[in-house]
Amino acid sequence: xxxxxxxxxxxxxxQPNPPAIxxxxxxxxxxxxxxxxxxxxxxxxxxxxxxxxxxxxxxxxIVLGMPIAANGVLLENLAEIYPGDFQWAAPSFSDxxxxxxxxxxxxxxxxxxxxxxxxxxxxxxxxxxxxxxxxAARYPHLPFIGSxxxxxxxxxxxxxxxxxxxxxxxxxxxxxxxxxxxxEQAYKLLNQFWSSLGARVxxxxxxxxxxxxxxxxxxxxxVSSLLATVTANRSEVQTINAQSPIPITGGGLRDMLRIAxxxxxxxxxxxxxxxxxxxxxxxxxxxxxxxxxxxxxxDSMEWWxxxxxxxxxxxxxxxxxxxxx
Amino acid sequence: xxxxxxxxxxxxxxQPNPPAIxxxxxxxxxxxxxxxxxxxxxxxxxxxxxxxxxxxxxxxxIVLGMPIAANGVLLENLAEIYPGDFQWAAPSFSDxxxxxxxxxxxxxxxxxxxxxxxxxxxxxxxxxxxxxxxxAARYPHLPFIGSxxxxxxxxxxxxxxxxxxxxxxxxxxxxxxxxxxxxEQAYKLLNQFWSSLGARVxxxxxxxxxxxxxxxxxxxxxVSSLLATVTANRSEVQTINAQSPIPITGGGLRDMLRIAxxxxxxxxxxxxxxxxxxxxxxxxxxxxxxxxxxxxxxDSMEWWxxxxxxxxxxxxxxxxxxxxx
Numbered sequence: 001x002x003x004x005x006x007x008x009x010x011x012x013x014x015q016p017n018p019p020a021i022x023x024x025x026x027x028x029x030x031x032x033x034x035x036x037x038x039x040x041x042x043x044x045x046x047x048x049x050x051x052x053x054x055x056x057x058x059x060x061x062i063v064l065g066m067p068i069a070a071n072g073v074l075l076e077n078l079a080e081i082y083p084g085d086f087q088w089a090a091p092s093f094s095d096x097x098x099x100x101x102x103x104x105x106x107x108x109x110x111x112x113x114x115x116x117x118x119x120x121x122x123x124x125x126x127x128x129x130x131x132x133x134x135x136a137a138r139y140p141h142l143p144f145i146g147s148x149x150x151x152x153x154x155x156x157x158x159x160x161x162x163x164x165x166x167x168x169x170x171x172x173x174x175x176x177x178x179x180x181x182x183x184e185q186a187y188k189l190l191n192q193f194w195s196s197l198g199a200r201v202x203x204x205x206x207x208x209x210x211x212x213x214x215x216x217x218x219x220x221x222x223v224s225s226l227l228a229t230v231t232a233n234r235s236e237v238q239t240i241n242a243q244s245p246i247p248i249t250g251g252g253l254r255d256m257l258r259i260a261x262x263x264x265x266x267x268x269x270x271x272x273x274x275x276x277x278x279x280x281x282x283x284x285x286x287x288x289x290x291x292x293x294x295x296x297x298x299d300s301m302e303w304w305x306x307x308x309x310x311x312x313x314x315x316x317x318x319x320x321x322x323x324x325x
Numbered sequence: 326x327x328x329x330x331x332x333x334x335x336x337x338x339x340q341p342n343p344p345a346i347x348x349x350x351x352x353x354x355x356x357x358x359x360x361x362x363x364x365x366x367x368x369x370x371x372x373x374x375x376x377x378x379x380x381x382x383x384x385x386x387i388v389l390g391m392p393i394a395a396n397g398v399l400l401e402n403l404a405e406i407y408p409g410d411f412q413w414a415a416p417s418f419s420d421x422x423x424x425x426x427x428x429x430x431x432x433x434x435x436x437x438x439x440x441x442x443x444x445x446x447x448x449x450x451x452x453x454x455x456x457x458x459x460x461a462a463r464y465p466h467l468p469f470i471g472s473x474x475x476x477x478x479x480x481x482x483x484x485x486x487x488x489x490x491x492x493x494x495x496x497x498x499x500x501x502x503x504x505x506x507x508x509e510q511a512y513k514l515l516n517q518f519w520s521s522l523g524a525r526v527x528x529x530x531x532x533x534x535x536x537x538x539x540x541x542x543x544x545x546x547x548v549s550s551l552l553a554t555v556t557a558n559r560s561e562v563q564t565i566n567a568q569s570p571i572p573i574t575g576g577g578l579r580d581m582l583r584i585a586x587x588x589x590x591x592x593x594x595x596x597x598x599x600x601x602x603x604x605x606x607x608x609x610x611x612x613x614x615x616x617x618x619x620x621x622x623x624d625s626m627e628w629w630x631x632x633x634x635x636x637x638x639x640x641x642x643x644x645x646x647x648x649x650x
Contacts, residue, residue: 219552227544246493250475271629279618292607304596311551
C-alpha cells in the first residue's frame with residue numbers, strides 16, 4: 001500500500017458497510033503503520049503474491065497498487081496461482097458485502113468466514129496500460145481488467161493518504177484490444193466499486209489511453225520537472241530568488257511546479273512503458289517551442305494576441321473551464 | 326483600472342483611514358462600474374494624463390496600471406506636466422492620511438481640500454522593468470520609482486478584483502541602474518504603501534528583475550500556453566478528452582494550464598519588452614527538452630530517478646516548499 005492504496009482503504013473504511021481489507025505492504029514497518037492507522041483488517045508484508053497461493057478464494061477483488069513493472073510481475077505471479085482453465089463468475093454478494101482490497105488483496109467476507117471456490121477479480125491502479133495488457137494477453141485465464149484512477153498526488157507513501165482521494169476523479173477502465181474484454185459483469189462490478197468511492201468511471205482501449213495520457217499527463221509532468229531544472233540551472237536566478245523575502249515565483253510557476261519530480265520510482269516505469277507516445281508528445285512540444293522561439297526572435301507582436309487567445313480557448317476546452325471574463 | 330487597479334482600490338478602501346481615490350478608466354462604462362462598486366471617490370474616463378494638467382498637486386501618489394507600453398506613454402505624458410526642474414519631496418502627512426491612487430491618480434486629501442505645491446510620486450504595476458527605466462531615464466525630473474506587485478491573475482478586467490490581492494504577495498521596487506535612484510524617502514513611502522496592503526516588499530535593479538522574471542514567470546506562462554496549444558493540436562486527444570464524462574486532465578495539467586493564455590493584451594507587451602531574457606530562458610528550456618527527448622529515445626531508465634529527484638529538490642528550493650514525505 002502506497003499513497004493510493006492507503007487512500008483506497010481509507011475511502012472503503014468510511015463506507016456504511018465496509019468490506020474486509022487485507023493490505024499487502026513491502027516492510028514490517030509499513031505493516032505496523034497500516035494496522036496502527038486501521039487501514040486494513042489484516043496486513044501482510046510481502047513483495048509477491050505467493051502468500052495467496054492458499055486462501056485466494058477468501059477474496060472478491062485484488063487491486064494491484066505497485067509501480068507498473070512490479071504490477072506486471074504480480075500478474076505473472078497470479079497467473080501461476082489461478083487454474084489454467086479458470087473462468088471468472090460474478091460473486092453472489094449484495095452491494096453491501098462487496099469485497100475488495102488495496103495495494104493488494106482484501107477479504108470479501110469476515111476473514112474466518114466460509115470459503116467457496118470463486119476466485120477474485122483482479123484490477124490495478126497503473127498510469128500506463130499497453131504494457132500490462134501485453135502481459136495479461138499472455139494469460140487469458142486471468143480475470144484482469146485494468147483500472148486507471150486519475151488521482152495521483154505529488155506526495156508519495158501511505159502517510160499521504162486521503163479518504164476522499166477518488167471522489168469526483170476519473171477512473172478509466174480498459175477495454176483491451178489485445179484479448180477478450182467483454183465480460184460485462186466484471187466491468188459492472190468494477191464500475192460499482194470505483195463509483196462507490198465517488199469516482200466517475202469511463203472506458204478506453206489501452207492504446208487510446210496511453211496516447212491521451214501521454215499528452216494530458218505524462219508529458220506535462222516531464223515539462224514541469226524540466227521547468228524546475230532549467231530554472232534552477234540559471235545560477236543568477238537561483239541566487240536572486242534565494243535572497244528574496246518570499247519566493248519570486250508568483251502563483252503561476254508555483255502551480256506549474258507542483259507536480260515536478262513526483263514519485264521518481266513510479267515515473268521511471270511510466271516513461272519506460274509509454275515511451276512511444278511520450279516521445280510523440282515531447283516532439284510535438286519541441287516543434288511548438290521552436291515556432292515560439294522564432295516568433296519571439298522576429299518580434300512579431302501581432303502574433304501574440306491571437307496565439308494567447310487561442311491558447312486560452314484550448315485550455316478551457318481541455319480542462320472544461322468556463323471563462324470568467 | 327483593470328483587475329489590479331480595482332483590487333488596489335478595493336484593498337485601500339478596506340483600510341481604517343482610507344485615502345481618497347481618483348480612478349482613471351478608459352470608458353464611460355468602466356467609469357460607472359467603478360463608481361457603482363464604490364472603488365473610487367471620483368472616476369475619470371481618459372486614456373492620457375492630460376486631464377491632470379491642472380490639479381496634479383491634489384495627489385500624493387500616481388499608480389500607473391496600464392499595460393507596459395501604455396504606461397511608458399503615460400510617463401512621457403507626465404514628463405510634460407511636471408516642471409522640468411522638479412524635485413520630489415516627501416509629503417507631510419501622517420501614515421493615516423497617506424494618499425494614493427490606482428490604475429491612476431488618487432487624491433491625498435478630501436478632493437476639495439487645500440492644495441499645496443507638492444506633486445505626486447509616480448509608480449506603476451508593470452511586469453517588466455527595463456523598458457520603463459529606459460523611458461524614465463530620459464526624464465530625470467520625473468519622480469518615478471517602478472513597482473512590480475507579483476499578484477497577477479489569469480482573470481482580467483476590473484470585475485475580477487479582490488481586495489486581498491496584494492496580501493502576502495511580493496512587490497519588487499526597482500533601483501534603477503540607468504538613473505539616480507537613491508531617494509530613500511520615496512522608497513520608504515512606497516514600501517509603506519504596499520506593506521499597508523499586506524504585501525512583502527523587496528528591491529532589485531531592472532536588469533536582474535527582468536532576467537529573473539523571464540525564468541520565474543514569463544517563460545513559464547508561455548510554456549503553459551504552449552502546452553495547451555500542443556495538446557489541442559493532437560486531434561485524437563481532443564476528441565477522446567471531449568467524450569470523457571469529466572476531463573482526463575487530472576489535477577496536474579489543470580494546474581499547469583491555469584495561466585495559459587492569460588490576458589493577451591498584457592502579454593504582448595511583456596514579451597516585446599523582455600525579449601532578450603525570455604529568449605534566453607526559452608533557449609535554455611529547449612536545450613533541456615532536447616536532452617530529455619534523447620534520454621527517452623535511449624530508454625536510459627536509470628537516468629530518471631536521479632533526474633526526478635533533482636527536479637523535486639529544485640522545485641522545493643525555487644518555491645520555498647518543504648517536502649512532506
